[in-house]
Amino acid sequence: MSNFDQRLQAGWRVWSEDEPSEYDRPPRSDPRWLRELDQIAGTGPQKTSSVPIKLLARLLLSAQRCNSAWLDDFADDVAVIDADLHEVLLAFEKLQQEPKGQAEQNLNRRVAA
Numbered sequence: 001m002s003n004f005d006q007r008l009q010a011g012w013r014v015w016s017e018d019e020p021s022e023y024d025r026p027p028r029s030d031p032r033w034l035r036e037l038d039q040i041a042g043t044g045p046q047k048t049s050s051v052p053i054k055l056l057a058r059l060l061l062s063a064q065r066c067n068s069a070w071l072d073d074f075a076d077d078v079a080v081i082d083a084d085l086h087e088v089l090l091a092f093e094k095l096q097q098e099p100k101g102q103a104e105q106n107l108n109r110r111v112a113a
Contacts, residue, residue, distance in 0.1 A: 053085070 063071045081089075 048080075053081075 060071070
């Protein structure tokens with residue numbers, strides 16, 4: 001008997017020595033149970049959804065403005081996007097980092113070329 005068991009009321013135990021009944025665990029053939037175990041172990045297929053960028057951007061911006069805690073929970077998740085969108089985002093990020101005057105000069109050079 002453990003120290004914890006000694007502090008419990010008479011007749012109470014933390015661990016049961018009895019075998020679990022058939023109702024305590026799902027049948028081994030239950031596909032949902034197997035899928036959940038695979039996902040917990042990281043070996044199952046990932047659940048994905050397709051969402052329009054317009055909706056995703058609006059919701060993410062709203063969550064950031066509200067300082068939603070769940071946004072931090074997903075901060076390290078990876079989103080799969082089209083290669084074209086990735087190139088546009090990288091170009092936009094580069095323009096945002098340049099000083100305002102230099103960005104206008106670079107844009108004028110590209111338009112003139």
